[in-house]
Amino acid sequence: MSFRPGGYGGEDIWVCRRQSPEDSWGPAVNLGPKVNTSACESGISISADGLELYFGDKSVIGNPTRPGGHGGGDIWVTQRANRDDEWAVPVNLGPTINSSSIETYANISADGLSLYFSSGDIFVATRATKDDDWGTPVNVGIPPNTSSWEGFPYISADGRVLFFYSNRSGGYGGMDIYMSMRPTVSDAWGPAVNLGPKINTQYYDIAPGLSADGCTFHFTQNDATGWSGNFKIYRTTISPVVDLNGDGIVDATDMCIVVDHWGENYTLCDVGPTPLGDGVVDVQDLIVLAEHLFEEFPPVESVEVDEDDDGGQVELELGQILVVTLESNPSTGYRWEQAENQESILEQLGEAEFKSSETSDPPTVGAGS
Ligand SMILES: [Ca+2]
Numbered sequence: 111m112s113f114r115p116g117g118y119g120g121e122d123i124w125v126c127r128r129q130s131p132e133d134s135w136g137p138a139v140n141l142g143p144k145v146n147t148s149a150c151e152s153g154i155s156i157s158a159d160g161l162e163l164y165f166g167d168k169s170v171i172g173n174p175t176r177p178g179g180h181g182g183g184d185i186w187v188t189q190r191a192n193r194d195d196e197w198a199v200p201v202n203l204g205p206t207i208n209s210s211s212i213e214t215y216a217n218i219s220a221d222g223l224s225l226y227f228s229s230g231d232i233f234v235a236t237r238a239t240k241d242d243d244w245g246t247p248v249n250v251g252i253p254p255n256t257s258s259w260e261g262f263p264y265i266s267a268d269g270r271v272l273f274f275y276s277n278r279s280g281g282y283g284g285m286d287i288y289m290s291m292r293p294t295v296s297d298a299w300g301p302a303v304n305l306g307p308k309i310n311t312q313y314y315d316i317a318p319g320l321s322a323d324g325c326t327f328h329f330t331q332n333d334a335t336g337w338s339g340n341f342k343i344y345r346t347t348i349s350p351v352v353d354l355n356g357d358g359i360v361d362a363t364d365m366c367i368v369v370d371h372w373g374e375n376y377t378l379c380d381v382g383p384t385p386l387g388d389g390v391v392d393v394q395d396l397i398v399l400a401e402h403l404f405e406e407f408p409p410v411e412s413v414e415v416d417e418d419d420d421g422g423q424v425e426l427e428l429g430q431i432l433v434v435t436l437e438s439n440p441s442t443g444y445r446w447e448q449a450e451n452q453e454s455i456l457e458q459l460g461e462a463e464f465k466s467s468e469t470s471d472p473p474t475v476g477a478g479s
């Protein structure tokens with residue numbers, strides 16, 4: 111989605127192509143007047159087979175919605191018979207999905223049978239086959255329920271991880287990206303977890319997405335308050351945490367922790383086959399640990415302080431890392447390390463550890479990948 115020059119007005123949908131995942135992206139091409147209009151076309155999600163493109167027409171900067179909707183912003187779909195064909199004229203998903211309220215940020219699951227979207231809370235509609243109509247949407251019910259806005263849902267390829275943004279309290283400011291997990295697709299969603307200060311900032315951190323292999327996370331971030339400033343797409347690598355007991359080395363002790371939780375849904379040890387696991391501790395997790403056997407990690411000193419320690423001092427040796435976690439909100443935290451040259455000054459870690467790289471210009475992908 112972009113409002114770059116050369117479009118048809120409002121936000122438009124553009125596409126970049128590359129010959130293979132190793133090649134760089136070609137120029138952004140507007141999808142043309144069959145799909146794009148002078149109204150808003152944004153918040154896109156393309157199906158895994160590449161034949162359905164869902165989008166919304168709710169503009170965050172005040173552009174009009176498309177004519178023929180149900181009011182407030184709706185979700186639309188355009189289809190094509192083959193990947194080489196042109197996209198057809200978009201169709202409104204109709205009154206089962208759309209209402210006079212806002213419906214926006216559609217995200218189609220990898221199997222094409224679940225459609226996640228936001229209407230303040232995150233909802234999901236399902237269908238038995240790709241040829242069926244969508245059923246009545248239900249609230250996904252991620253605890254804790256809040257009255258704040260949740261948007262940009264992104265469902266992982268295995269259906270176990272749901273990313274979204276929210277302006278709920280307890281974050282880093284503006285919109286932050288959160289995730290929720292469930293052991294299997296039949297289970298209820300676990301609590302919302304803030305992705306922390308390596309990803310989230312005081313500005314808008316939005317449009318999360320995960321590669322199909324679960325190893326690359328991408329998202330969008332601006333550099334000013336509100337829906338202003340420059341929005342850029344970032345990507346980062348997700349690495350499994352393999353030093354399970356935090357003693358600085360991956361060894362037999364960590365293997366034993368895996369064995370102790372064999373067959374359980376135990377998130378700490380669930381690091382395979384993708385870094386976010388698969389809901390069960392088994393041989394796949396042991397294989398990931400084996401790949402990192404005898405790798406060393408810097409020791410982590412854990413220091414607990416509470417209100418009674420107000421004004422107290424914590425002494426750190428050079429190279430020790432102090433992890434500060436708010437007990438009232440364990441999903442927030444900061445990591446500090448003593449500065450090399452100034453022994454009295456703590457340096458905040460974060461940027462240095464966060465392997466972010468700006469994707470090559472021009473960014474056009476919103477939710478979906
Ligand atoms: Ca437009």
Ligand SMILES: [Ca+2]
Nearest residue numbers: 181183209211
């Ligand atoms: Ca609507």
Ligand SMILES: [Ca+2]
Nearest residue numbers: 283285311313
């Ligand atoms: Ca933020």
Ligand SMILES: [Ca+2]
Nearest residue numbers: 380382388390
């Ligand atoms: Ca596993």
